[in-house]
Amino acid sequence: MEKILDKIYKNHKDNEGNIISLLQDIQGELGYIPEDAVVWFSKKLDIPASRFFGIATFYAQFHLQPRGKNVVTTCCGTACHVKGSEKLLNGLVRELGLPEGESTTEDRRFTVEKVNCVGACSIAPVVIVNNKVHGKMTADKLMKEIKQLKEKESED
Amino acid sequence: MKTDLVVRVCMGTGGIAAGGTEVMEAFKKHLKSKGLKAKIEKNCTMHKVGCRGLCARDVLVDIVVNDSKTTYQFIKPSMVERIIDEHVINGKPVEEWTVPEDYHLFHSKQVKVVLSDCGSVDPEDIESYLNVEGYNALKQVVTTMSPAETIDVIRQSGLRGRGGAGFPTGTKWEICSKETSEHKYIICNADEGDPGAFMDRSVIEGNPHAVIEGMIIGAYSIGADAGYVYIRAEYPLAVERLKNALKEARQRKFLGKGILGTKFNFDIKIKLGAGAFVCGEETALIASIEGQRGMPRAKPPFPVYKGLWGKPTVINNVETLANVPYIIRKGAGWYSSFGTEKSKGTKVFALTGKIRNSGLIEVPMGIPLREIIYDIGGGIENDKAFKAVQTGGPSGGCIPSHLLDIKVDFESLASVGSIVGSGGMVVLDEGDCMVNIAKFFLQFTQSESCGKCVPCRIGTKRLLEILERITSGKGREGDIELLEDLARDIKATSLCGLGQTAPNPILSTIRYFRDEYEAHITKKKCPAGVCKDLLSYVILAEFCKGCGACKRVCPAGAISGEKKQPHTIDADICVRCGACFEACKFKAIGKG
Numbered sequence: 001m002e003k004i005l006d007k008i009y010k011n012h013k014d015n016e017g018n019i020i021s022l023l024q025d026i027q028g029e030l031g032y033i034p035e036d037a038v039v040w041f042s043k044k045l046d047i048p049a050s051r052f053f054g055i056a057t058f059y060a061q062f063h064l065q066p067r068g069k070n071v072v073t074t075c076c077g078t079a080c081h082v083k084g085s086e087k088l089l090n091g092l093v094r095e096l097g098l099p100e101g102e103s104t105t106e107d108r109r110f111t112v113e114k115v116n117c118v119g120a121c122s123i124a125p126v127v128i129v130n131n132k133v134h135g136k137m138t139a140d141k142l143m144k145e146i147k148q149l150k151e152k153e154s155e156d
Numbered sequence: 157m158k159t160d161l162v163v164r165v166c167m168g169t170g171g172i173a174a175g176g177t178e179v180m181e182a183f184k185k186h187l188k189s190k191g192l193k194a195k196i197e198k199n200c201t202m203h204k205v206g207c208r209g210l211c212a213r214d215v216l217v218d219i220v221v222n223d224s225k226t227t228y229q230f231i232k233p234s235m236v237e238r239i240i241d242e243h244v245i246n247g248k249p250v251e252e253w254t255v256p257e258d259y260h261l262f263h264s265k266q267v268k269v270v271l272s273d274c275g276s277v278d279p280e281d282i283e284s285y286l287n288v289e290g291y292n293a294l295k296q297v298v299t300t301m302s303p304a305e306t307i308d309v310i311r312q313s314g315l316r317g318r319g320g321a322g323f324p325t326g327t328k329w330e331i332c333s334k335e336t337s338e339h340k341y342i343i344c345n346a347d348e349g350d351p352g353a354f355m356d357r358s359v360i361e362g363n364p365h366a367v368i369e370g371m372i373i374g375a376y377s378i379g380a381d382a383g384y385v386y387i388r389a390e391y392p393l394a395v396e397r398l399k400n401a402l403k404e405a406r407q408r409k410f411l412g413k414g415i416l417g418t419k420f421n422f423d424i425k426i427k428l429g430a431g432a433f434v435c436g437e438e439t440a441l442i443a444s445i446e447g448q449r450g451m452p453r454a455k456p457p458f459p460v461y462k463g464l465w466g467k468p469t470v471i472n473n474v475e476t477l478a479n480v481p482y483i484i485r486k487g488a489g490w491y492s493s494f495g496t497e498k499s500k501g502t503k504v505f506a507l508t509g510k511i512r513n514s515g516l517i518e519v520p521m522g523i524p525l526r527e528i529i530y531d532i533g534g535g536i537e538n539d540k541a542f543k544a545v546q547t548g549g550p551s552g553g554c555i556p557s558h559l560l561d562i563k564v565d566f567e568s569l570a571s572v573g574s575i576v577g578s579g580g581m582v583v584l585d586e587g588d589c590m591v592n593i594a595k596f597f598l599q600f601t602q603s604e605s606c607g608k609c610v611p612c613r614i615g616t617k618r619l620l621e622i623l624e625r626i627t628s629g630k631g632r633e634g635d636i637e638l639l640e641d642l643a644r645d646i647k648a649t650s651l652c653g654l655g656q657t658a659p660n661p662i663l664s665t666i667r668y669f670r671d672e673y674e675a676h677i678t679k680k681k682c683p684a685g686v687c688k689d690l691l692s693y694v695i696l697a698e699f700c701k702g703c704g705a706c707k708r709v710c711p712a713g714a715i716s717g718e719k720k721q722p723h724t725i726d727a728d729i730c731v732r733c734g735a736c737f738e739a740c741k742f743k744a745i746g747k748g
Contacts, residue, residue, distance in 0.1 A: 018447035020430055058449040058606070060431030061389055078352030078549065078582045079508035081596050090733065094711050116433065116600065118390055119354030120169045121508035121582075122211035122515045133173040139735070 206362020208275030314500030548577025553664025612655030
């Protein structure tokens with residue numbers, strides 16, 4: 001990890017000392033923001049770790065825990081809400097057996113997330129499965145999609 | 157015979173989700189295999205276009221044969237070969253797949269300024285924008301006009317900020333231009349966080365150069381040497397097209413040192429938002445660009461005096477900037493001929509929710525709301541009854557059916573307790589619960605509150621708790637009055653626009669739908685049948701055929717019954733998800 005952090009540190013110096021960009025780089029390389037990485041930068045830059053965590057927890061983009069291999073994001077914008085996104089989300093949580101308050105399955109195969117709006121409201125409700133946007137989603141279509149992913153996982 | 161062929165495939169986020177990429181590939185493949193591409197070579201172009209509005213009908217494809225255009229809707233790759241055979245080769249359009257009459261009606265009531273080139277230019281090719289007089293406004297401004305003259309044109313056009321507040325753009329530019337400073341900045345606010353709105357995404361995806369051109373003209377007017385586009389990371393396609401457009405603009409010397417051979421230097425950087433709604437507020441946005449938590453600060457000083465890195469800064473919304481090149485090219489008088497006395501020009505709206513033609517529209521300010529809903533929008537989906545339209549997102553309010561004839565402009569919407577806002581319009585039908593809608597927006601504002609000031613941080617939490625109580629059947633006498641009281645205090649004392657407007661959805665739903673709140677509180681009923689805790693599902697034995705469809709979909713195993721015998725639901729196990737209600741083909745499930 002040290003090597004990766006060092007590389008990020010070198011890029012960071014040209015970046016006007018911007019902590020958000022730094023965190024974006026860490027997450028881009030490692031998939032999330034590990035505590036160790038924050039401590040490393042805190043020492044290196046002589047900035048208290050609390051400032052990094054303050055920023056990382058402020059913005060929805062940053063994750064302090066590793067995420068699942070498959071990421072399913074339900075759009076919860078207004079248009080998706082009135083077209084039943086809550087039901088889709090409840091269905092996902094049930095199907096994947098996510099414990100209350102958790103977003104990633106124990107085996108780290110799936111992460112279920114909400115996003116405020118992806119701006120594809122005219123094809124609501126929208127679900128993004130591993131970066132692919134699916135419009136006019138129904139509970140049936142979504143379950144099929146999840147089952148396919150599960151099968152693919154068990155083959156691997 | 158000489159043939160000109162143009163194939164345009166809609167590839168905005170909506171088009172791609174509907175399979176635009178595959179349709180484009182299919183066209184390439186079939187045109188090649190039939191030898192057509194080789195035969196007509198340069199006269200055959202195929203390109204991506206951005207949003208043309210009616211995303212609900214995607215994938216939309218234009219086929220232009222010798223200047224005669226036909227538009228197809230709901231196109232799938234499997235349909236492409238027949239279109240080429242019958243239409244391109246034999247000259248007979250495939251009538252059954254072309255857009256019906258209402259597609260043209262959708263467009264005929266609109267007036268397109270910002271969207272005029274969206275859907276026809278290729279957003280990934282600067283040539284395409286140059287062909288429709290793109291960057292002519294910039295050339296005109298930097299070679300023949302002074303900054304003061306440019307600002308004057310914008311002021312005379314009556315253009316007001318399209319991000320929500322409606323501040324006159326010319327005035328903002330003028331104030332900033334008079335500040336003296338070593339550096340000045342212009343920021344394009346593309347942090348479109350309002351859930352239910354996608355105007356800015358579509359404009360950037362469909363015509364990124366118009367935004368860039370507007371921004372350069374703005375920079376010239378105020379004397380800025382650097383600019384930022386603050387854009388949501390949730391819009392990957394828009395970011396990619398913007399990056400590409402900036403690169404193209406630099407190659408053509410529209411950006412960089414010595415723009416178009418003059419002494420004017422200016423360049424633009426992209427800053428990705430990290431997912432915080434409050435960053436749409438200008439001082440929070442500035443903090444975020446500086447790498448801090450996006451927390452607003454008290455104004456004054458306004459950013460035009462003290463903005464990014466403490467320097468004078470103009471912040472304009474995407475749509476505002478995209479208007480600028482057209483105003484310069486066609487004149488202030490032309491632009492101000494649209495709209496009403498105080499609200500000039502046109503406005504782009506994202507028309508969504510329970511509406512037939514959902515999509516992106518641009519209309520003159522002052523158009524009656526009824527025309528938007530029924531003529532352009534085609535009325536309510538599934539022939540249900542119109543209930544209300546929510547404008548302005550979490551900062552706005554709802555407009556009920558008896559106000560459908562209201563004019564849509566800044567002043568009229570404010571007079572009925574709503575706002576134009578950034579341009580989201582979510583249509584609600586009889587099946588939507590207004591208390592639930594208010595709760596939805598409060599959940600949003602409460603979780604997006606930055607926590608800096610007490611009225612917003614704690615006030616929105618208390619409002620949400622009361623709404624949760626009401627929708628779960630624990631509402632108390634006096635809750636409506638308590639909501640109103642608290643809402644007024646939060647509006648009056650919050651630091652920034654987020655808190656000052658967060659109670660609006662509650663106030664406006666109470667104003668127009670007080671009876672629904674009362675039904676939840678006193679009768680413990682949700683008239684629209686939405687609030688889960690106030691619902692119960694029963695199987696009506698006289699209609700039940702015992703097919704078992706409900707039993708199969710029930711996630712809780714609450715339904716039992718023999719085949720071909722009426723089933724029953726165990727209310728204690730039922731999680732009230734409504735899956736059985738949707739699965740039953742015989743209307744044998746009662747909800748109430």
